Amino acid sequence: MRSTGNTIFLPGGTSGLGRGLAERFAARGDRVIIGGRRQELLDQIAASSDRIEAVRIDTSDAASIRDVSAEVQERFPETDALLAMAGIMRPEDVTTGGFLADAEATVTTNLLGPIRLWAAWADFLTAKEEATLITVSSGLAFTPLALTPTYDATKSGVHALSDAWRLQLAGTGVQVIELVPPAVRTDLMPGPNDANAMPLEEYLDETVRLLEEQPEAREILVQRVQRLRFSERDGDRDELMAVLAGSH
Structure with a gap:
């Protein structure tokens, strides 16, 4: 991924990591088209920068993903990156x-959101000489x-999708990058006031720096996520799972 000059479609760009990355x-110097459900917030964020555009999208709805993706491709044909946030x-x-509805x-x-997004963008981005697909997993993966x-x-x-898609896309111009965040202080659980979570600005600083320093990276791993990411290799996965269970 280039360190500047990209045009990025970023559904989930109205809060937390998504908004922070969009602004960074x-x-x-990138152009960013953010997507989200709250029109007032979309308008507010788009007004904050002449490099940010906004579209309304519901990433839990297949038709919304399909229709809005087609709209973005028509309005912004130079789009060369998709960040499924x-x-x-x-x-x-x-x-x-009683857990079933939440599950x-x-x-x-x-899971279906990123799959549907890539299905809506696969033909468009694989036709590019160079393009980027950025997925977002978690240390909890x-x-x-x-x-x-x-x-x-x-x-x-x-x-798993990131790894498999990367292999299938190896013959195209599409680079697949997986962001692997730790717990970060956002509105996503555990919340913005969790002292054990990484401060949002620190996560954004380190992530953008790593993207620029490692343009060919497969995974972007900030220091705070390393123990979670490699716990099985390091032999302390069961111990760490017990610590996590006891902290909530």
């Missing part, structure tokens, strides 16, 4: 069946948190 990319994280108590919503947004089993599973799925 715009500040460094949108996601939800909900606690679940699987000792009873289904999580799968729809976190590798060392799960007991409180959020379906979230963990969907992020494991995103990691």
Whole structure:
């Protein structure tokens, strides 16, 4: 991925990591088309920078993904990067069946969302000489948190998709980069005031720096996520899972 001059479609760009990355990319010289459901917030963010555009999209809805993706491709034919950011994280108590609605919503947004997005963009981006697909998994894809089993599973799925898509796309101009965040202080669980989570600005600083320093990277791993990412290799996965379970 180039360090500037990209045109990036970023669904899930109205809050948290998505908004922060959109603003960082715009500040460094990229053009960013953010997507989200809240029109007032979309308008507010777009007005903050002449390098940010906004479209309304619901990444839990297949028709919205298909239609809005086609609109962005028509309005911004120079788009050469897709960052599939949108996601939800909900606690679940699987000792009873009441968790099912949250689990289904999580799968729809976190796993079907990126799959549907790439299906809507595959023909467009593979026709480019150079393009980038950025996925977003989590440290919990590798060392799960007991409180959020379906979230963990969907992020494991995103990691597997990233690896498999990278292999299939090797003969094209599409680079696949997986962001692997730790817990970050955003509105996503555990929340903006969690002292154990990484401050948002620190995460954004380190992530953008790594993207620029490692333009051919497969995974972007900030220092705070390394233990989660490599716990199985390092032999402390069970211990770390117990620590995570006890902290919530």
